[in-house]
Amino acid sequence: MIELKDVRKSFGSLEVLKGVSLTVQKGEVLSVIGGSGSGKSTMLMCINGLEPIQGGQILVDGTDVHARSTDLNKLRQKIGIVFQQWNAFPHLTVLDNVMLAPRKVLGKSKKEAEEIAVKQLTHVGLGEKLKVYPSKLSGGQQQRMAIARALAMSPDYMLFDEVTSALDPQLVGEVLDTLKMLSEEGMTMILVTHEIRFARDVSDRVAFFHKGLIHEIGAPDQVIGNPQRPETIDFLKSVL
Amino acid sequence: MFETSLTWNDILFLLQGAGTTLTITFWAVLGGTILGMLFGLIRATSPWWVNAPIGFVLDILRSVPLLIQFVLANSFKSILKLQVSAFTVGCVVLALYTAAYCAEIVRGGILAVPPTTRRAARSLGMTYTQDLTNIVFPMALRVALPSWIGLTLGVMKDTALVLWIGIVELLRASQVIVTRIQEPLFVLSIAGLIYFLMSFPIARLGAQLEKRWREND
Numbered sequence: 001m002i003e004l005k006d007v008r009k010s011f012g013s014l015e016v017l018k019g020v021s022l023t024v025q026k027g028e029v030l031s032v033i034g035g036s037g038s039g040k041s042t043m044l045m046c047i048n049g050l051e052p053i054q055g056g057q058i059l060v061d062g063t064d065v066h067a068r069s070t071d072l073n074k075l076r077q078k079i080g081i082v083f084q085q086w087n088a089f090p091h092l093t094v095l096d097n098v099m100l101a102p103r104k105v106l107g108k109s110k111k112e113a114e115e116i117a118v119k120q121l122t123h124v125g126l127g128e129k130l131k132v133y134p135s136k137l138s139g140g141q142q143q144r145m146a147i148a149r150a151l152a153m154s155p156d157y158m159l160f161d162e163v164t165s166a167l168d169p170q171l172v173g174e175v176l177d178t179l180k181m182l183s184e185e186g187m188t189m190i191l192v193t194h195e196i197r198f199a200r201d202v203s204d205r206v207a208f209f210h211k212g213l214i215h216e217i218g219a220p221d222q223v224i225g226n227p228q229r230p231e232t233i234d235f236l237k238s239v240l
Numbered sequence: 241m242f243e244t245s246l247t248w249n250d251i252l253f254l255l256q257g258a259g260t261t262l263t264i265t266f267w268a269v270l271g272g273t274i275l276g277m278l279f280g281l282i283r284a285t286s287p288w289w290v291n292a293p294i295g296f297v298l299d300i301l302r303s304v305p306l307l308i309q310f311v312l313a314n315s316f317k318s319i320l321k322l323q324v325s326a327f328t329v330g331c332v333v334l335a336l337y338t339a340a341y342c343a344e345i346v347r348g349g350i351l352a353v354p355p356t357t358r359r360a361a362r363s364l365g366m367t368y369t370q371d372l373t374n375i376v377f378p379m380a381l382r383v384a385l386p387s388w389i390g391l392t393l394g395v396m397k398d399t400a401l402v403l404w405i406g407i408v409e410l411l412r413a414s415q416v417i418v419t420r421i422q423e424p425l426f427v428l429s430i431a432g433l434i435y436f437l438m439s440f441p442i443a444r445l446g447a448q449l450e451k452r453w454r455e456n457d
Contacts, residue, residue, distance in 0.1 A: 050359055077365040087360035090456070091378045100374060101364035133456035146360070153364060 001025055001061060002047060002157060008055030009046055016042045018212035019056065024190060029183045031191045031199035034209030035235060040192040044159045048079040077105060080150030081159040084166050086142040088134035094121065095130040098149045106153065120148040124178050140171030144178055158182065160191045196239055200224045208232045250417050257413030258434045264331055264409065265396045271335030276342020283343055284350035301340035307401050309333050314405040330402035338395050345387045349380030382453050389446030393439050410434060
C-alpha cells in the first residue's frame with residue numbers, strides 16, 4: 001500500500017505539492033490527471049525518493065520513504081518507475097538494458113538475469129529485438145523496453161510518468177496496450193497521464209490534480225464522467 | 241673516419257630516439273590519464289569549495305608553456321638536490337600537464353550524460369557507485385574518446401620539448417645527425433615520417449572505436 005499524508009514539496013520558493021494525501025491499495029490502478037505543472041509528475045518522483053519532500057509523509061508498505069534510516073536503494077527495488085523520456089542506456093543492447101539491474105542490484109547470475117530479461121521483453125513484445133541497440137528502436141519500442149526494464153526487478157508497484165507524451169501519435173497505442181495488459185494482470189499502478197479516455201478505461205480510481213492539490217478523486221465515471229469541481233470541468237473541457 | 245652521409249648507425253640512433261619518445265609518451269599519457277580521470281571525476285561531482293582549488297591548479301598547468309614547466313622543474317630538482325633523472329622529471333611534468341587537459345575532457349564527458357538517464361538508473365535501485373561505473377563512465381567514455389586521442393597525439397609531439405632538459409629523444413637525435421651530415425631537410429623528413437608512423441596507429445584505433453560506437457547511436 002502506498003500512503004501519502006499531507007505531502008508538501010517545493011522547488012526553492014515554488015511550492016509544487018501543497019498538502020497531498022491519498023492511498024493506493026495493492027492491486028489498484030490510480031490515474032492522475034491534471035494540467036502541466038500541477039505537481040503530478042513531482043509526486044511520482046517523491047514516492048520513490050528521487051525528490052526530497054519538505055513536509056508530510058510517504059509510506060510504502062509502512063516504510064517511511066524519506067526517513068533517514070530508510071535504504072532507498074532497497075525500497076526502489078519494489079517501486080518501478082517509467083519516465084516520459086524513456087531513458088534507455090544507449091551503450092547497452094536491449095537485452096543488457098533489462099539485465100543490468102537484476103544483475104547488479106539483485107545479484108542474479110548472468111543466466112538468471114537473462115531469463116528474466118527475455119521473459120519481460122517477450123511480454124512487452126520485444127522478443128525479436130534482444131541484440132539490438134536502443135537507437136535502432138522506435139520511441140514506442142524504447143518505451144516498452146523501459147517498462148520491461150522496470151518489470152525485470154519484479155516490483156510490487158509501478159509508477160508511470162506521462163509515458164506516452166513524448167511519442168508520435170501512431171506509437172501511443174502499443175504502449176497503452178502494454179499498460180492495459182499490466183493492469184489486467186493485477187499490477188498496482190499509479191499512472192500520470194494525459195490520455196483521459198485511456199485513464200477512464202483502465203483505472204479503478206482517478207485523481208484530478210490542480211496547482212499542487214487533489215481537487216477530486218474517485219471512480220473514473222464519477223471524476224471524468226460527472227465532475228463536480230469547476231477546475232475539473234474546465235480541464236476536461238480543454239482536453240477532451 | 242668521418243662519415244658525411246646517412247649511415248645505418250644514424251637510423252639506429254633515430255630509432256633509439258623514437259623509442260625514448262614513445263616511452264615518455266607512454267608514461268605521461270598513463271599517469272596523466274589516471275590523474276586526469278580522478279581530477280575530472282572530482283571536478284564533475286564535487287561542491288565548489290573542492291572544485292575551485294583543483295580547477296585553479298589545473299588552470300596553471302594548462303596556462304604555463306610546457307617548455308617553462310620542464311626547465312623550472314628540472315632546476316628545482318637540482319636546487320633541492322633530488323636524486324632523480326631528467327627522464328623522470330620529463331615524464332612527471334608531462335604527466336601533470338596531460339592530467340590537466342585530461343581532467344577537463346573527463347569532466348565534459350561526465351557532464352554530457354543526461355541527468356534523466358542517471359535518474360533512471362537510480363530508480364532501478366542502483367547505488368551512486370553502480371550508476372557511475374555502469375552508466376556514467378561507459379557513456380562518458382564515448383564522448384571523451386576523440387578528445388583523448390587528440391590529447392595523446394599532442395603529448396607525443398610535446399615530448400620533443402624534453403630535449404631542453406638534456407634528453408635525447410627523436411627530435412634531438414635528428415638534430416645531432418643534422419649537425420654532422422648537414423642535410424637538415426632530409427633528416428627532418430625522416431624524423432617526421434617516424435613521428436607519423438607512431439601517431440597513425442593511435443589515430444586509426446580511435447577512429448575504429450568511434451565508428452563502432454556510432455553504429456549504435
